[in-house]
Amino acid sequence: MEPIQVGLFGIGTVGNGTFQVLARNQEEIRRRAGRGIEITMVADLDVERAKALVGDRAKVVSDAREIIANPDIDIVVELIGGYGIARALVMEAIAAGKHVVTANKALLAVHGGEIFAAARDKGVMVAFEAAVAGGIPIIKALREGLTANRIEWIAGIINGTTNFILSEMRDKGLDFAEALQDAQRLGYAEADPTFDIEGVDAAHKATLMSAIAFGIPVQFDKAHVEGITGLQAVDIRYAEQLGYRIKLLGITRRRAAGIELRVHPTLVPAKRLIANVEGAMNAVMVQADAVGTTLYYGKGAGSEPTASAVIADLVDITRLQTADPSSRVPHLAFQPDELHATAVLPISEVITAFYLRLQVADEKGVLANITRILADCDISIDAVLQRESAEGECQTDLIILTHETAEGSMRGALASMQALPTVLAPIVSIRKEELA
Amino acid sequence: MEPIQVGLFGIGTVGNGTFQVLARNQEEIRRRAGRGIEITMVADLDVERAKALVGDRAKVVSDAREIIANPDIDIVVELIGGYGIARALVMEAIAAGKHVVTANKALLAVHGGEIFAAARDKGVMVAFEAAVAGGIPIIKALREGLTANRIEWIAGIINGTTNFILSEMRDKGLDFAEALQDAQRLGYAEADPTFDIEGVDAAHKATLMSAIAFGIPVQFDKAHVEGITGLQAVDIRYAEQLGYRIKLLGITRRRAAGIELRVHPTLVPAKRLIANVEGAMNAVMVQADAVGTTLYYGKGAGSEPTASAVIADLVDITRLQTADPSSRVPHLAFQPDELHATAVLPISEVITAFYLRLQVADEKGVLANITRILADCDISIDAVLQRESAEGECQTDLIILTHETAEGSMRGALASMQALPTVLAPIVSIRKEELA
Numbered sequence: 001m002e003p004i005q006v007g008l009f010g011i012g013t014v015g016n017g018t019f020q021v022l023a024r025n026q027e028e029i030r031r032r033a034g035r036g037i038e039i040t041m042v043a044d045l046d047v048e049r050a051k052a053l054v055g056d057r058a059k060v061v062s063d064a065r066e067i068i069a070n071p072d073i074d075i076v077v078e079l080i081g082g083y084g085i086a087r088a089l090v091m092e093a094i095a096a097g098k099h100v101v102t103a104n105k106a107l108l109a110v111h112g113g114e115i116f117a118a119a120r121d122k123g124v125m126v127a128f129e130a131a132v133a134g135g136i137p138i139i140k141a142l143r144e145g146l147t148a149n150r151i152e153w154i155a156g157i158i159n160g161t162t163n164f165i166l167s168e169m170r171d172k173g174l175d176f177a178e179a180l181q182d183a184q185r186l187g188y189a190e191a192d193p194t195f196d197i198e199g200v201d202a203a204h205k206a207t208l209m210s211a212i213a214f215g216i217p218v219q220f221d222k223a224h225v226e227g228i229t230g231l232q233a234v235d236i237r238y239a240e241q242l243g244y245r246i247k248l249l250g251i252t253r254r255r256a257a258g259i260e261l262r263v264h265p266t267l268v269p270a271k272r273l274i275a276n277v278e279g280a281m282n283a284v285m286v287q288a289d290a291v292g293t294t295l296y297y298g299k300g301a302g303s304e305p306t307a308s309a310v311i312a313d314l315v316d317i318t319r320l321q322t323a324d325p326s327s328r329v330p331h332l333a334f335q336p337d338e339l340h341a342t343a344v345l346p347i348s349e350v351i352t353a354f355y356l357r358l359q360v361a362d363e364k365g366v367l368a369n370i371t372r373i374l375a376d377c378d379i380s381i382d383a384v385l386q387r388e389s390a391e392g393e394c395q396t397d398l399i400i401l402t403h404e405t406a407e408g409s410m411r412g413a414l415a416s417m418q419a420l421p422t423v424l425a426p427i428v429s430i431r432k433e434e435l436a
Numbered sequence: 437m438e439p440i441q442v443g444l445f446g447i448g449t450v451g452n453g454t455f456q457v458l459a460r461n462q463e464e465i466r467r468r469a470g471r472g473i474e475i476t477m478v479a480d481l482d483v484e485r486a487k488a489l490v491g492d493r494a495k496v497v498s499d500a501r502e503i504i505a506n507p508d509i510d511i512v513v514e515l516i517g518g519y520g521i522a523r524a525l526v527m528e529a530i531a532a533g534k535h536v537v538t539a540n541k542a543l544l545a546v547h548g549g550e551i552f553a554a555a556r557d558k559g560v561m562v563a564f565e566a567a568v569a570g571g572i573p574i575i576k577a578l579r580e581g582l583t584a585n586r587i588e589w590i591a592g593i594i595n596g597t598t599n600f601i602l603s604e605m606r607d608k609g610l611d612f613a614e615a616l617q618d619a620q621r622l623g624y625a626e627a628d629p630t631f632d633i634e635g636v637d638a639a640h641k642a643t644l645m646s647a648i649a650f651g652i653p654v655q656f657d658k659a660h661v662e663g664i665t666g667l668q669a670v671d672i673r674y675a676e677q678l679g680y681r682i683k684l685l686g687i688t689r690r691r692a693a694g695i696e697l698r699v700h701p702t703l704v705p706a707k708r709l710i711a712n713v714e715g716a717m718n719a720v721m722v723q724a725d726a727v728g729t730t731l732y733y734g735k736g737a738g739s740e741p742t743a744s745a746v747i748a749d750l751v752d753i754t755r756l757q758t759a760d761p762s763s764r765v766p767h768l769a770f771q772p773d774e775l776h777a778t779a780v781l782p783i784s785e786v787i788t789a790f791y792l793r794l795q796v797a798d799e800k801g802v803l804a805n806i807t808r809i810l811a812d813c814d815i816s817i818d819a820v821l822q823r824e825s826a827e828g829e830c831q832t833d834l835i836i837l838t839h840e841t842a843e844g845s846m847r848g849a850l851a852s853m854q855a856l857p858t859v860l861a862p863i864v865s866i867r868k869e870e871l872a
Contacts, residue, residue, distance in 0.1 A: 021726045025586050031651055032583045116767040126767060129581075135727035137581025143769040144580075145565075145573025147468045148747030150461050155871055214778060215467055215770035222780035235793055235864055238835050242821060244791070246866065258779040260786050267791050267837075267868035273709060273733060274871065285871060290457045291571035291734060291744035297709060298730035308727035311584030320764060328756060331552040331562060333579040334651035342650060343694040344658035350696050355680070355703050357671055385678060399674050401703075428671055430682065432703035435591055435710065435721060 003036030004318050007067035007098075008058075009089055010080040011044045014103055014130070016053050017303030018077065018310045023057065029311065031338035032330070033318045037311070039077075041067045064089050068096045075317055077310060078102040087111055094118045094126070101313040103130035103306055109204035112211070112218040125320075127313035132205040133158050133282045135305030136298040137312065142212045142286065149288035151213040153253035155266075158205040160280035160300045161196035162228050162248040164188040166265075167278045170236050170245065176229060188280050198227035199248060199263040206250030209284070210261050214254055219261070226264035239267050245275040348408035353382065353432040356400040358417065359425040362389045366422045367398065373420075377413040379405045395424055401432060439472030440754050443503035443534075444494075445525055446516040447480045450539055450566070452489050453739030454513065454746045459493065465747065467774035468766070469754045473747070475513075477503045500525050504532045511753055513746060514538040523547055530554045530562070537749040539566035539742055545640035548647070548654040561756075563749035568641040569594050569718045571741030572734040573748065578648045578722065585724035587649040589689035591702075594641040596716035596736045597632035598664050598684040600624040602701075603714045606672050606681065612665060624716050634663035635684060635699040642686030645720070646697050650690055655697065662700035675703050681711040709733075784844035789818065789868040792836040794853065795861040798825045802858045803834065809856075813849040815841045831860055837868060 008015055019039055022029065030036045039057075043064035044050040050060045067073055068089070076093045078100060080086040086107055093100050095118070102108070108115065108128055119126045129139045133156065142151070157163050161183060168179040180197065183189035195201045207220040228248050239246050244267040253260040268275045273295055277283040282300025287293055299305035319328050330336060360366045367384070374381060385399040402410070410429065418427055444451055455475055458465065466472045475493075479500035480486040486496045503509055504525070512529045514536060516522040522543055529536050531554070538544070544551065544564055555562045565575045569592065578587070593599050597619060604615040616633065619625035631637045643656040664684050675682050680703040689696040704711045709731055713719040718736025723729055735741035755764050766772060796802045803820070810817060821835040838846070846865065854863055 017726075021584055025584060025725070028586055028651070029583065112768075116772070119767065120772055136730055137577050140576060140581050141573050143765055144752060145576050145748055146744065147465065147751040147769070148457055148461060148744045150464055155869065210780075211775075212769040215464070215768070215775055216778045216780075217775055218768075219780050224783040224786065231866075232864065234833075235791070235866060238793060238821065238833070239791065239866075242791075242819060242835070242837060244868065249869070251869065255781065255785075255787070257785060258781040261780045262783065262786060265866050266788075267866055268871055272871050273712060276709060276712060287871075288744070289461070290453075290740040290747075292741055294572055294732070294734035296730070296732055299728050304726040305728055308582065308584045308724070311726075312581055315583040316580060329579055331555065332548075332651070332654075333583075333648040336552070336556055339647075339651055339653055342652045344646075344652075344655050344697045345691065345694040347660040347698065349691075349693060350660065350698060351691070352702075355671070355675060355678075357674060383678060385674065397670075397674070399678070401678060428668065430667075430671060430675075430701050430703055432680065433591065433685070433687065435704055435708050435723075 001035050003038040004074050004321065005038060005040045005072050006314060007041040007043070007070065007073040007076045008039050009043050009064045009067070009076060009078045011042050011050045011053055012079065013303045014306045014310065015079040017307035019054060021304055021307045022311055029315060031334045033315045034335045035318050037314050037318055041070060041073060043067050065092065068093050068098065073098060074321070075099040075101060075314060078104060081106065083107055083110060090115060091118060094122050094124055097122055097124060099124045099317050100126045101310055102126065102128050103310060105131040105201070105204035105208060109207040109218055109220040112208070125317055127316060129313050130306050130309035132208055133284055134298070134300040134302065135308040136282060136284065136296045136300065137309065138284045138296050139212065141296055142209060146286065146288055146291060149290045151254070152287040152289065153251065154209050154213055154284060154286050155249050155251045155274070156206070156209070156284035157247055157274065157277050157282050158250045158284065158300060159196055159202040159248060160282055161189045161193060162202070163277065164280045165197070165228065166246060166248065169233055170240070173233055175233050176231055197229050199225045202248060202250040203263045206252055206261060206263055210252035210259060213252060214259055216259060222261060224262040224264070228265055231265055243270050244268060245270050247275065348406065348411065350407045351404050352407065353404050354402045354410055355430045355432050356402070357428040358398045358423055359395060360398050361422040361424060362394050362396045363422065369420055369422065370398070370417055373413050373416045374402065377409045379409055379413055437471050439474040440510050440757065441474060441476045441508050442750060443477040443479070443506065443509040443512045444475050445479050445500045445503070445512060445514045447478050447486045447489055448515065449739045450742045450746065451515045453743035455490060457740055457743045458747060465751060467770045469751045470771045471754055473750050473754055477506060477509060479503050501528070504529050504534065509534060510757070511535045511537060511750060514540060517542065519543055519546060526551060527554060530558050530560055533558055533560060535560045535753050536562045537746055538562065538564050539746060541567040541637070541640040541644060545643040545654055545656040548644070561753055563752060565749050566742050566745035568644055569720055570734070570736040570738065571744040572718060572720065572732045572736065573745070574720045574732050575648065577732055578645060582722065582724055582727060585726045587690070588723045588725060589687065590645050590649055590720060590722050591685050591687045591710070592642070592645070592720035593683055593710065593713050593718050594686045594720065594736060595632055595638040595684060596718055597625045597629060598638070599713065600716045601633070601664065602682060602684065605669055606676070609669055611669050612667055633665055635661045638684060638686040639699045642688055642697060642699055646688035646695060649688060650695055652695060658697060660698040660700070664701055667701055679706050680704060681706050683711065784842065784847065786843045787840050788843065789840050790838045790846055791866045791868050792838070793864040794834045794859055795831060796834050797858040797860060798830050798832045799858065805856055805858065806834070806853055809849050809852045810838065813845045815845055815849055
């Protein structure tokens, strides 16, 4: 089957990420979607830059309406942002019968009602996973994963810039202005950071989650929005003394009288998982009656994380367009004909680091013998901890953390070490993973 | 439209949870799915108990084949467990053209290949969100949310019993046997806990995630499985000293030579979010090339959390069966005609706790005046922290944490406190949420 053809409006950071990830992972994506997905047209005012990015793999135009007019394009991806031209192009694309994928939270939080109604009339989809929390599939979780539940509240760190600034203020005791400068220098804040630091961006995202959670229209104009510009380092310190951290949260909650929808700096108990989400990372906590608390964590912005969400929407639309409805989402994620018989490795070929505890005689040369055995097996040592032996005690515990090694090598080393007369008990070995 | 009719095989803990949640949230579920979903038949060997649970809301039979033979039933939910009768009934239901929803990880990890092939031949769906990590929509995240990515590895705390035991061992310095007894007494471990503590249950789940992540058939027989029965308290302590925690992880990783698939106790850096997942909670970390690290956290077992996943699958199937394909998943989660115009509350009616910092004169009666104002506004105090004033200093910081109050009340109180002559600077107020 021919690939599905996609037109891209705007090839900035996220647009380029989308183009590159689609190209890089085209084979895996095709195996999952059941059909290739290709960006064949790109519209950008900076035609030369766009051409330099996409080469001859897509036609570059300066006028997005050329994409809308092309009957071979099934889906358009809107990555222009804002309410102006983006709104006009999305409405025109819908009118032309194109499905739309967008990362534009501002547009949907304000004009979502109009846009979704138009899409419904034309029988097309407007997908927007990328609009909230970047690469975290939180729209899918709320809209499809938690459908059994009466959702009670959502609280999210949904703006990476402000979370980075707050982390810096806490870690380094900086004032807001200094932390903002750091964020700008490191690329976590824009030259004009107003939308982020004033909480507007988070409020757009909270508005969308609120509508999805509670079955209400988008109502950005009703959101209460406070940013972090007034936050002082002293309050972060006092909060810490009391066992709290300060996070900029987007919160929406169902009350008997109505819905709360608000963004503001918030003290959160330091022991909560969400309080430990640092730097530019995002996390969304959802409280619901059947499932209880769930939390979704990941990168909320950036080129490829956001592209991940854009492409997931493209795959959803492609699967719905092309597959037999009863196997729209394949049981094992990949189309049944596309499973590979890749071998599962035997444990001897598995690669991990290790924690070793050896009960050894407290005498000279013990450590030397052990480290020589590890070296002979090509296993390098990351850290050693030796328990101080008590007065008169003639044995001690020796703890070794190793770097990564094949398990087969470690088994050989363990056998040799176990055979040493100075090793007094069975060696304990536990695998170690950095998960980074 | 008539509700879609569902037959339930087995009404134990999860079956009853599914029945109750479907009944309790039927209105919200119908608004989302576009059609009512009703369990109209229940098969259970203990007919009397089943009748006591469902009353006259469903027909109770002792033979599940009566459900399979009923042409009005579109979907069957298999909650019997194990490889025996469950396998036969699932295959028969597929052969009869029923969609199947199951929480049976053991069955799918071992016989998934056969079952999915049969489902494909008959054009029916076998949905199994509940089989991995209970209420966390991790199957959906992997299968639909991360389709853009080349997944590199997955590491999950996917067995609540063992995570509870490990948390107890660490918190209380218990040995494995003592912690197991605690877990059994509190209902977190079964009378025969073998499948959990030996890592078999986690390996079933890791096998399913491995297949979905890498596009390979289910290969439970190739998994390396180690449980936590040999784990000693002393190693948990040493790991802690070195900055690590020990978790039972299900890990699957793509290597050049093949796939790693393994379950074993693992040292994880204490600063990782997943290392801080305590008690019976589950969490799955996914590393993928475009999105980077994402993490999914929630309850991995229990009646209603698991029911949440079962019902999400029922909604998915119902949406696919009945809705116009272009609006299968409604833009705002609820069908467009089912949005309610619930009001967003003004900020004065929002209810939160507060952190207050007052710069006050260091003299008698100051605290009394402030607490009287709060009491008059019906705001109760949770904690007070007063900075010790330095020698000769005549002012100090007074920090107050309040219990929950309407924001309007707090604004009144703030105005009154600000007017006190002993309050020397603008009061800082920051909202506080326990998120529990």
